[in-house]
Amino acid sequence: MERGSNRLSVHRDDEMKHELQGLLRSGRPTRVEEWHDPEPIADDDPPVAGGPVTPGSDRGSLAAVRLDLARHLGRTSFPAGPRELTGVLRAQYAPDALVEALERLPGGARYANAQELAEAVVRSAETGSKAP
DSSP, X not given: XXXXXXXXXXXXXXXXXXXXXXXXXXXXXXXXXXXXXXXXOOTTSOOOTTOSOOTTSTTOOHHHHHHHHHHHSOGGGOSXXXXXXXXXXXXXXXXXXHHHHHHTXXXXXXXXXXXXXXHXXXXXXXXXXXXX
């Protein structure tokens, strides 16, 4: 009998497999009590299944871009210019489309928070040129 690093006994493993069989076969929750079911997705949750948010796409709304920027940039990153923020994004392994959007911003600009930065990124993506 191999124990390895398994904390559970063989009997508990079999019991857990039996509990999950209905869920795995049906593809939906099989519990009678509603409080056992996982919480459904909220209407205002950002879409995550389609990949990263890219400025200029249909999913590149201001709120989505701001959320993606705030996810990778902390409060301590501001105030800063696009060059410093690009370095932080690269260090945080942000999506390339987001980093490239910041690289298109003018170098002399400074942003106080993620909202100002997101507005500039969306504006530059819509116009296809450098933001003012």
